[in-house]
Amino acid sequence: MPRFIEHLLGPRVAADELHARPLRYIVPSFLLMAARVLLLLSVFLPYWHMELDAPQYPDGLFLTAYVNHLDGDVDEINALNHYIGMRPLEQAAAFERAASVWLMVAMVLLMEGAALVHSRWAVLLALPAVGFPIGFLADLQWWMAHFGQNLDPSAPLSSSIKPFTPTVLGEGGIGQFKTYAELGTGYWLSVAASLLTVIGFYFHRAAYKPLYDRMIARGEV
């Protein structure tokens, strides 16, 4: 095996060492495994909800975002949005939604790799998963602002509703609507996965850094 790969993968744990201190090596593996499971689960769960309340909608309108699709009263919200010149919601984040599942799988595979790499490079592999929740929110905010700020100036209600940025979290309002937006279970799972990964790497470092340092000291790499 070329040196740099051995360097990259870091030391393997000898069987007697594993027997002597099993928890030390199982804990980081378990935490990173749990993070992967949570991340996969989150694909099936809503990341973000918005409720829109107006007098003529006593039951409210609901919009739910999953990583790969939109659900809820999308048609009705689009029907209303066309009066203010907003583009149909399907046109927002089309690439992100199409790529999301592959992206998630890729992140999980990278983390799988991270669990096997016992050097500092493992952190790099796990970075996407750690940063994913923030990335999701930032992307959502960008699209909302982009859609809200780029209304068709010749829309029927253009003199009543000026370009605006919808509120991504918490209470907002547009026209006769009050909006309430909050994060969904899926999002919180991705946050949990992110935290578990960070914690997992604390133990990962605690377990493998001594082995790694020893390997360097012995000049094995």
Next chain:
Amino acid sequence: MLMVLCAGTALEMTTQEAAAQQEGRRRRRSAAEEAKPVELTSEQVAQLTKIANERKLNVDDLLAAAKTYTPSGRHDEYVLFSSGGQSGQVYAIGVPSMRLLRSIAVFTPESWQGYGFAGDNDPVLKQLEINGRPVLWGDTHHPGLSETNGEYDGEYLFIGDKANARLAVIDLRDWETKQIVKNPLTVSDHGASFVTPNTEYVIEGGQYATVLGYGYAPIEEYKQSYRGMVTFWKFDRSKGRVDVANSFALELPPYWQDLADAGKFASDGFVFVNSFNAEMAAGGVERGEPPFEAGASKRDMDYLHIIDWRKAEAAFKAGKAKTINGFAVLTIDTCVAEGILHFAPEPKSPHGVDVTPDGKFMVVAGKLDPHVTVYSIEKIKDAIANRKYSTRDEYGVPVLDFDAVKEAQVELGLGPLHTQFDDKGYAYTSLFLDSAVARWTLGGDYDKLNPEPAWKLVTKTPVQYNIGHLAAAEGDTASPDGRYLISMSKWSVDRFLPTGPLLPQNFQLLDISSPGTAMPVLYDLPIGVGEPHYCQMIKADKLRTWSVYPEVGWNPHTQSPDPNAPRKGQEGVIREGSHVLVKMTAIRSHFNPEHVEVNEGDTVTWRIVSLETTKDATHGFCIGGYNINLSLEPGEYTEFTFKADRPGTYPFYCTEFCSALHLEMMGYLHVKPKGTPTADAAK
């Protein structure tokens, strides 16, 4: 394994999440609707007293108001489905608020619902033709809710047209008429519609005898040639349609069959039909004969028809029916030979026959006799089994001995017509001449449910005026609710502001929740749209009404998505010779296409679909001058055809105020005069 576990958990969590979202919705609503317990301060009492005195209301009035007033957004507990009489429609009214919810178009074209205004050859109008002639009205009489085990199931509503002997089927998912069948035997009827306990059959009792099948015979041959009938329309619940091929009728003597009721439990398998004019009077006041009203009321007794419908069904299936005007009929002789038909004497020119909730008793109201006569099914079965006949009528039908089948007679007052029931062992009978509702006690197992002795008049509440039918909450089912009763008062005389010489009827709400003599009138609802006959009151939560059609492109006639419905992006105008096909979509606030060019003389087939999926986002579609108006409820698809025979420029527009840009929701139909030089208009 792990993945399966994950997927399972995820699925479960998703469902929970969706449920939680719904829950949030409901929580918000109920919080808004939650009423705090009322505690009136002395100031509020003074305010209330002042208003009551200013408006001349007494304490009973205040209580009645409190029992009926339904604040905005609060829903009624019951829905009353009422016949609309000569309007040919059905009306739905909320109880206890007594607010009109909507009309349902049935036998009369109705423009708001776009019923009968879908171009030339509208299937609605086709269905309303009788012997090639459009008959565009009906005299709706008796609504019949579909039943399962003798209970309203909220799925279908049937209604009869007395004037033309027709029966309509209304689907209560979308409250639209789905089918109208014409009875080929008789010109008019009366006793439609009543259902058997599981809606196997819808019963249509005849009335004025004729020569069955639109035949002719001089009135002198009344006894020989004129006949009565009762028809059993087979209902196919899976299709939501009457199955005409598996329906049949019984030929009956030319007494005037009247109302009907189906037995249940102890009397399951029987249908009871009463009759008048057992005298077989043929009228002729102009020739010095007694008029019908006298001739048909001479005798003290008429005949309660006791029909074993399971035996009738078996005889029909065994091929024992003959065919009249294409319809299967079991003759009187067959009915007698097969033991299908028995009579029991009933006094005198009676009106309603109503089966008690347990099926053990049949209550016949006297009309011209001050009693209700109660028959026992046990005694009837015994009399049939042991041939306890007093005689046979002129047509050979065995007449059971009156005393052998009678359980009780209760004197109520003048003009008893119809009877309904409650949950406390009381029966309620309308008294036309007394203008009152009588409450009286049933016997048998019902005796223990109230303090009064069995078969006794308890109280009468005056109603205003001339009550016909009455309806208690689920009062003709296996388990009546009590609580509310509607008096369908025929005359209102002085109850409302003057409305010219034609006065509304008066639907009065009575509170029947307390036992004993308290049975106050709570509310008067003027009905200024026709003279309704019967109504039924169903618990509102039994109805599983759609708020929008299940899918965009829904065809309400087939209750399924229509393959011809244009989808978004398929809009256009296609010409084939002199035939033009328009594929149109409608969504707030535009039609697509907005211009349709045709040539004078073209036949235009117009397919239009509402792309809306939101509750109450209904569009209309009209073409002025071409007698076209549709109601496009969310998701609904309609097709119509017409001949563009009058050239010109015709705006079409949305006729239901749909949105802020409703007025802009329009387009033009350009019918180019013959000889216009432009090339083909097809796009």
